[in-house]
Amino acid sequence: MASIGRVCVVGAGPAGLCLARTFRAQGIPFDVFERHHDVGGLWDQSNAGSPIYDSAHFISSKTQTHFHDFPMPGDYPDYPSHRQVLAYIRSFTEAYGLREHIRFGTGVTSAVPDGAAWKVTLSTGEARAYASLVCANGTNWYPVMPSYPGLFAGEMRHTQTYRSAEEFRGKRVLIIGAGNSGADIACDAARTAARAFLSVRRGYHFVPKHIFGKPADVFAAETPSMPRWLQQRVFGVLLRLLNGDVTRLGLPRPDHRVFETHPILNTQVLHFLAHGDLKAMPDVERFAGRTVHFKDGTTEEIDLVLCATGYDWSIPYVPESEFRWKGHRPDLYMAMFSRENPRLYVMGFLETNSGAYGRFDDMADLISRVIVARAEGGEAARAVDALVTGDRPDLTGGIHFIATDRHATYVDGPAYRKHLRRVRRRLGWPEPAPGCYDQLRTSGRAEAAA
Numbered sequence: 001m002a003s004i005g006r007v008c009v010v011g012a013g014p015a016g017l018c019l020a021r022t023f024r025a026q027g028i029p030f031d032v033f034e035r036h037h038d039v040g041g042l043w044d045q046s047n048a049g050s051p052i053y054d055s056a057h058f059i060s061s062k063t064q065t066h067f068h069d070f071p072m073p074g075d076y077p078d079y080p081s082h083r084q085v086l087a088y089i090r091s092f093t094e095a096y097g098l099r100e101h102i103r104f105g106t107g108v109t110s111a112v113p114d115g116a117a118w119k120v121t122l123s124t125g126e127a128r129a130y131a132s133l134v135c136a137n138g139t140n141w142y143p144v145m146p147s148y149p150g151l152f153a154g155e156m157r158h159t160q161t162y163r164s165a166e167e168f169r170g171k172r173v174l175i176i177g178a179g180n181s182g183a184d185i186a187c188d189a190a191r192t193a194a195r196a197f198l199s200v201r202r203g204y205h206f207v208p209k210h211i212f213g214k215p216a217d218v219f220a221a222e223t224p225s226m227p228r229w230l231q232q233r234v235f236g237v238l239l240r241l242l243n244g245d246v247t248r249l250g251l252p253r254p255d256h257r258v259f260e261t262h263p264i265l266n267t268q269v270l271h272f273l274a275h276g277d278l279k280a281m282p283d284v285e286r287f288a289g290r291t292v293h294f295k296d297g298t299t300e301e302i303d304l305v306l307c308a309t310g311y312d313w314s315i316p317y318v319p320e321s322e323f324r325w326k327g328h329r330p331d332l333y334m335a336m337f338s339r340e341n342p343r344l345y346v347m348g349f350l351e352t353n354s355g356a357y358g359r360f361d362d363m364a365d366l367i368s369r370v371i372v373a374r375a376e377g378g379e380a381a382r383a384v385d386a387l388v389t390g391d392r393p394d395l396t397g398g399i400h401f402i403a404t405d406r407h408a409t410y411v412d413g414p415a416y417r418k419h420l421r422r423v424r425r426r427l428g429w430p431e432p433a434p435g436c437y438d439q440l441r442t443s444g445r446a447e448a449a450a
Helices: 014-026 082-095 180-192 216-222 228-243 268-274 357-376 378-390 413-427
Strands: 007-010 030-034 102-104 108-114 117-122 127-130 132-135 155-158 172-176 195-199 279-281 284-288 291-294 299-301 304-307 344-346
Touching (some): 007 108, 007 127, 014 082, 014 357, 172 180, 172 299, 344 357
Parallel strands (some): 007 030, 007 132
Antiparallel strands (some): 117 127
């Protein structure tokens, strides 16, 4: 094997850890830098800037998103809590001896191309040279705050800062935004606040976490294969049967078909709307003191506004000019490969309608094989470069995702997996096989958490 230059990996969250395991298995020299004190990324509530709140749970079920050959403990519930997810991630780290490859409490402040390498500057001031750079710093660290006319005299902040329902006690609370976090936090407010409101700009399809007694993603995986257009019709009818007409609860009628936005797995919010513990409101028009004016002409007196308005996908230590951007998101080949710089890779900047952790393993395996192929040169390297620069796959699966920044680089899970297999066939590379990481194991199964 040709000499493979050392790789810098930024971040020891789930994506970075998948990559560390794969690099170990492939014999690729690497260092992982993690600015926090331990592994886990945003799943560790003690990390400054973590968006995890006390009631947060996985929105994918335990059997549909886990690391390759490392299932979640059997005694975990269908949808593990954030504490259980963090314990699982740390068990994975110990099981494959990854901790010794991570430098904790050390961030990367700058990474710039330097000839055929990268000059990486650490938060300690130290500068190092690396052959390749992998950005795995995560996507939910840089909150986006909306702007409205007028001044609000109460408290207004992003949901990234929210932790406990106790923050709502005795207050009139408005949640802006009905993504998964917004819906969860609106339910916390419905239970605890003096009054609770949920402001939405558009209608959404609310997917139950269980359908006929099975986790929704398990039900979908076990559904007989059918064209996407037919799936949309079938699941659209199913949701109308299960949820009824959501406009009766004050919500807008969805302006798109099922699957055309990121799925919202929450029907508790419909329960609280139906019981009057939560009230749906349209988009905010302006603020005046503690009075919030909505676009339908109504007003409410509010003490606390929490904005569940998403995050910028930022890679602040790399010059923006090193990436192409689409909807404020890096536009990459297969959400991994820079088309311009063959020494620049990204892990975890993938949003899809299926579980992420299994895809992280696929991505880590492909990145490692590309790094090896490019180090060896020859026909394999030329084939890789031709794909990265010339292949323009349609990863929507025929779904017409709504035209928002969030969906600018969104991919359909089945379409993404299908094209990954196509790429592997073209390059002659196998998929990760069962047991392919067994030689790295230092401990047994994932440990359960309370």
